[in-house]
Amino acid sequence: MPAFRPPRLARQGAGGGRVMHWCVEETSLSQCAHPRWSYEEALKKVNAASAAFAIAQKAMNHIIFVFVLLSLLAGCSPTRGNEYAVHLDVAFTAAETQAFLDGMSDWESNTRARFHPEIGSCPGEHDGQICAMVSGPLGNAPDGGGVMWASTRDANLHDGGTIRVDVDLFRSGRLTGDQFRQMAAHELGHALGLPHLAPFTLMAAANAYSSPVVTLDDVYEYNNLRAR
Numbered sequence: 001m002p003a004f005r006p007p008r009l010a011r012q013g014a015g016g017g018r019v020m021h022w023c024v025e026e027t028s029l030s031q032c033a034h035p036r037w038s039y040e041e042a043l044k045k046v047n048a049a050s051a052a053f054a055i056a057q058k059a060m061n062h063i064i065f066v067f068v069l070l071s072l073l074a075g076c077s078p079t080r081g082n083e084y085a086v087h088l089d090v091a092f093t094a095a096e097t098q099a100f101l102d103g104m105s106d107w108e109s110n111t112r113a114r115f116h117p118e119i120g121s122c123p124g125e126h127d128g129q130i131c132a133m134v135s136g137p138l139g140n141a142p143d144g145g146g147v148m149w150a151s152t153r154d155a156n157l158h159d160g161g162t163i164r165v166d167v168d169l170f171r172s173g174r175l176t177g178d179q180f181r182q183m184a185a186h187e188l189g190h191a192l193g194l195p196h197l198a199p200f201t202l203m204a205a206a207n208a209y210s211s212p213v214v215t216l217d218d219v220y221e222y223n224n225l226r227a228r
């Protein structure tokens with residue numbers, strides 16, 4: 001909304017000993033010549049317009065505030081639970097599937113999270129559901145910090161998420177089995193709603209300085225998300 005610019009008051013017909021009028025520039029030039037359009041009246045109109053604008057702006061701010069609040073409550077911050085159905089892509093190898101199971105038991109032994117894993121396709125995206133799928137290359141990390149191993153989407157819209165893993169990075173030997181396990185536990189953390197946390201947690205943004213297992217800070221964040 002543009003800022004309110006009060007019309008300037010200007011003297012009209014100055015000089016020559018004629019009667020002077022005050023008028024409101026730019027808004028009502030036709031009324032300038034009107035003898036009853038006094039300075040006081042003009043000022044009153046300006047003030048009234050200014051007050052109306054302030055009220056409209058205040059109302060608009062309230063509407064925007066309520067809208068933002070509602071969208072936060074409705075869309076961006078789902079209520080987090082503890083029970084999750086986990087669908088693991090049939091295309092994962094036995095070792096890769098086991099790495100996800102290990103990641104789940106790490107979260108289960110440290111938090112109230114409970115997983116119900118099964119091997120099968122992902123039936124859409126909804127609350128209480130996590131899917132882990134084999135993916136092609138995911139491109140570079142958004143911060144330019146290297147190639148992305150995996151990504152989790154949907155975690156801000158639903159209580160759960162869809163994990164995609166670039167398995168070729170692991171199968172080609174560029175990354176180790178231990179790194180796969182760490183990735184699986186980390187992505188499960190995102191699906192549980194956790195953002196990136198400080199260095200030396202499981203949820204640290206890069207593996208170079210992250211913990212391979214769930215830490216106290218990760219547990220704190222898990223509980224904090226569910227205490228709201």
Ligand SMILES: [Zn+2]
Binds near residue numbers: 196204205
């Ligand atoms: Zn991450």
